[in-house]
Amino acid sequence: MLVDRTKLLLDTIKRLLRRSATSHLHKIVNKTHAADLAVVFRFLTLSEQETLFDLMDSVEQKAMLFSELEEEILVKLIEDMPAEKIAEILEQMPTDDVADLLGKLSDDRSKALLDLMTKEGSEEVEGLLSYDAETAGGIMVPDFIALKQDATAREAIEALQKDYADVEMPFYLYVVDDHDHLVGVISLRQLVVVPPETKLKSIMATDVVSVETNVDQEEVARIVARYNILAVPVVDENNKLVGIVTVDDIIDIIREEATEDILKMAGIGGGAEYVETQSIFMSVRKRLPWLFASWIGGIFACYVVGHFQQSLSKLVYLAAFMPIIMGMGGNVGTQTSTSVVRGLATGRINVKQIWHVILRELSIGFSLGFFYGLLLSLFAQFRYGYEHWQLGLVVGFAMICSMTVAATVASCLPLVFHRFHIDPAVATGPFVTTSTDILSVFFYFQIATLLLHI
Numbered sequence: 001m002l003v004d005r006t007k008l009l010l011d012t013i014k015r016l017l018r019r020s021a022t023s024h025l026h027k028i029v030n031k032t033h034a035a036d037l038a039v040v041f042r043f044l045t046l047s048e049q050e051t052l053f054d055l056m057d058s059v060e061q062k063a064m065l066f067s068e069l070e071e072e073i074l075v076k077l078i079e080d081m082p083a084e085k086i087a088e089i090l091e092q093m094p095t096d097d098v099a100d101l102l103g104k105l106s107d108d109r110s111k112a113l114l115d116l117m118t119k120e121g122s123e124e125v126e127g128l129l130s131y132d133a134e135t136a137g138g139i140m141v142p143d144f145i146a147l148k149q150d151a152t153a154r155e156a157i158e159a160l161q162k163d164y165a166d167v168e169m170p171f172y173l174y175v176v177d178d179h180d181h182l183v184g185v186i187s188l189r190q191l192v193v194v195p196p197e198t199k200l201k202s203i204m205a206t207d208v209v210s211v212e213t214n215v216d217q218e219e220v221a222r223i224v225a226r227y228n229i230l231a232v233p234v235v236d237e238n239n240k241l242v243g244i245v246t247v248d249d250i251i252d253i254i255r256e257e258a259t260e261d262i263l264k265m266a267g268i269g270g271g272a273e274y275v276e277t278q279s280i281f282m283s284v285r286k287r288l289p290w291l292f293a294s295w296i297g298g299i300f301a302c303y304v305v306g307h308f309q310q311s312l313s314k315l316v317y318l319a320a321f322m323p324i325i326m327g328m329g330g331n332v333g334t335q336t337s338t339s340v341v342r343g344l345a346t347g348r349i350n351v352k353q354i355w356h357v358i359l360r361e362l363s364i365g366f367s368l369g370f371f372y373g374l375l376l377s378l379f380a381q382f383r384y385g386y387e388h389w390q391l392g393l394v395v396g397f398a399m400i401c402s403m404t405v406a407a408t409v410a411s412c413l414p415l416v417f418h419r420f421h422i423d424p425a426v427a428t429g430p431f432v433t434t435s436t437d438i439l440s441v442f443f444y445f446q447i448a449t450l451l452l453h454i
Contacts, residue, residue, distance in 0.1 A: 010040050017048055022055070029055045038068035041077075049077055063092035066101070075104050083109075087116035095121070096141050096249065099128035136220050137213030139253070140234040140243030145173045147200060149183055154196035156186075169231045169246045175204045182208060182233055182241045210235050213242065217253050222347060224250045261345065264425035290430050297434025301441050308445030317384055318448055321395045322441070324376065329402035329440040332368055333432045336361050336410035341424050344414060351418060358411050365407025366400065373399035394448045401447065402440040409435050 009032065016025045029037065029052050041049050056062050066074060066089055078086050090098050090113060102110040102125065110129075114122040124142045131137030145164045147156050156173060164170065173191060175184035184204030194203055210233045211220050224232055224247060234243040340357065343349035349357055377396030384391055410432045414424035 006036065006039050009036060010043055013040055013052070014044075014048075017044075017051065025052065026055045030057055030061065034061065034064035034068045037065055038070070041069060041073055046076055049073070053077065059089055060092050062089045066090075067093055067097045071100065071104050074101060083112050083116055087113050091117060091121055094141060095124045095143065096128060096139055098125050099138070100133070103129060103133055131213055134217045135213060136211045136215045136217065136232075136234045136245055137243070139217050139220070139249050140213075140245050141169070141249075142243045143167050144233070144241070144244045145170060146176050146180070146241055147173055149175045149177060149199070149201035149204065151200050152196065153191055153194050153198045153200070153203075156191055156200060157196075169244060171230050172233075172244075173200075174208075174233055174241055174244075175200050176241055180241060181239045182210060182235055184208060185233070208233065210239075211245070212237065218257050218345075220245055221250050221253045221257065225254075257345075261341065261423075261425040264423065293430040294434050297430070297438055300438050304438060304441045304445070308449060317380075317391055318394070318445070321376070321380070321398075322444065325395065325398050325402050325444050326437050326440045328369075328372060328399060329406040329436045330433050332365055332403045333406035333410035333436040336365065336407045337414055337432045340411050340414045344418050344424050351415060354415050357415065358408060361407045361411035362404060365404040368407075369400035369403030372403065373397065390451050394444075394451050397447045397451075398440075398444040401443040402436070405439050405443065406432075406436040409439065 009028075013025065013028065016028070037052070041052075044052070053062065053065070056065070069077070090101070093101075098121075102113060105113075114125060117125070127142065128138060128140070133139075143166070145160065145167055147159060151159075160170065160173075171188050173186045173188065174182060175186060177183050184201065184206050185208045186200060186204045190203055209223060209227050209229065211223060213234055213236055220232060224245070230247045231244045233241055234245060236242050340349060340361070343357075344351070373396040376399050377392040380392040380395050381389065413431055413435075417424040
C-alpha cells in the first residue's frame with residue numbers, strides 16, 4: 001500500500017515536471033507530507049529537486065523536509081543555496097538534525113551557518129557537535145521537560161502550557177533536584193490523574209533508565225528496545241540531565257546499524273549508505289579490499305588442489321563433486337556466522353559461554369553434514385556405479401567434514417573478533433567463505449587420498 005502510494009506520487013510529479021505544470025506541482029508539494037517528498041527526492045535529479053524545493057511556501061515545511069532527507073541528498077541540495085536561506089531553515093529544525101547536517105559540511109561552511117543562527121540555537125548545536133556523532137551525546141535532543149521535585153502537579157501543568165509547548169517529546173517529565181541531577185521520571189498520564197496539589201517527588205519513579213553522553217548509539221537503541229520507552233534521558237558524568245534520545249532517532253539508528261552490518265557481512269564495506277547513492281569509484285574502492293581477501297583465499301585453494309593432484313588424476317570423478325562440497329560448506333558457514341553475529345548484536349549470545357555456542361553450532365553443522373553427506377554418497381553410487389564405492393565414501397565423509405568445520409569456523413570467527421573489540425560483522429563475508437572454501441578442499445582431497453590408498 002505504502003509502496004504503491006509512493007510510486008503514484010513519483011509518477012505524478014515526474015509527469016508534471018516534464019510538462020512544466022508549475023501550478024499543479026505547487027499544490028502537490030505543499031499538500032504532501034515531508035516524509036513522502038523525501039522518498040520522491042531519491043529518484044529525482046538535482047535540478048528537479050531544486051524545482052520542487054523552491055515551490056514550497058513555508059519555512060517550516062522546508063525544515064521538515066530537511067529533517068527527512070538523506071544526508072547525501074541534502075548536502076548536494078544546499079551546496080549552492082545562499083547561507084542566509086539555509087540558516088533560516090535550520091532555525092526551524094530539531095537541534096540534533098541540525099548538528100547531523102553541519103557535521104557533514106566543511107568547518108568553514110558550518111561556522112558560517114552557525115554565525116547566522118540565533119545565539120541560543122547555535123550554542124545548542126555547538127554543544128551537540130562537541131560529542132562523537134555516534135554516541136548518546138551526539139544524537140540527543142537538548143530540549144526536554146525538567147521540573148523540580150518539590151513542584152506540584154498544578155505547577156507542572158502550568159509549566160507545560162507556558163514553557164514547554166514546543167518540546168519534541170512531552171510524554172515524559174523528568175524530575176531533577178536543585179543541582180539539576182536526574183532523580184525521577186513521571187509520565188504525562190500520571191500527572192493529569194493525580195490531585196493538583198500532589199508533589200512530583202511523591203509520584204515519580206526513581207528507578208530511571210538513563211545513559212551517559214559517551215554511550216554508543218547502538219547500546220542506546222538496545223536500551224530503548226528492551227524497556228519499551230519512547231525516550232531515554234542522557235546525563236553527564238555527574239548525573240546532570242543534559243538531553244534525551246527520542247524513539248524516532250532510535251528507529252533511524254536501528255535501520256542504519258542493521259544496514260551497516262548487512263553491507264559488512266556482504267563484504268561491501270563499513271558504510272551504511274545505500275549503494276545507489278555512491279559513485280562507481282567509491283563503490284569499487286569499498287569492495288576492492290574485501291574481494292582481495294577472497295582472491296587470496298582462492299590462490300591458497302589452488303595450491304591445495306595442486307598438492308593433491310595425484311589423487312585427482314587417479315579418480316577424475318572427484319572434480320565433479322568439488323563445487324557442491326565447497327558450496328554447501330560456504331552456505332552453512334554463512335548461515336552460522338550470520339546467526340552468531342545477530343546474536344551478539346542483540347545481546348542474545350553471552351560471550352562468556354563461548355564454548356557452549358561453538359559446540360552447539362558444531363553439532364548443527366555435523367547433523368546437517370551427515371544428512372547431506374548421506375544423500376550425496378547415495379547419488380555418487382547411483383551416478384557412477386557401485387563398483388566405485390570408494391567415491392561414495394569419499395564424498396559422504398567430505399561433506400560431513402566440510403559442513404562441520406565450516407559451522408565451527410563460522411561460529412569462532414565472530415566471537416574472536418568480538419573478543420578483540422572488532423566488529424564481528426566483518427567476519428561473515430570474505431573471511432568465513434574464504435576459510436571454509438580452503439578447508440573444504442583440503443579435507444575433501446585428504447579423505448580421498450586416504451580412502452583411495454586403502
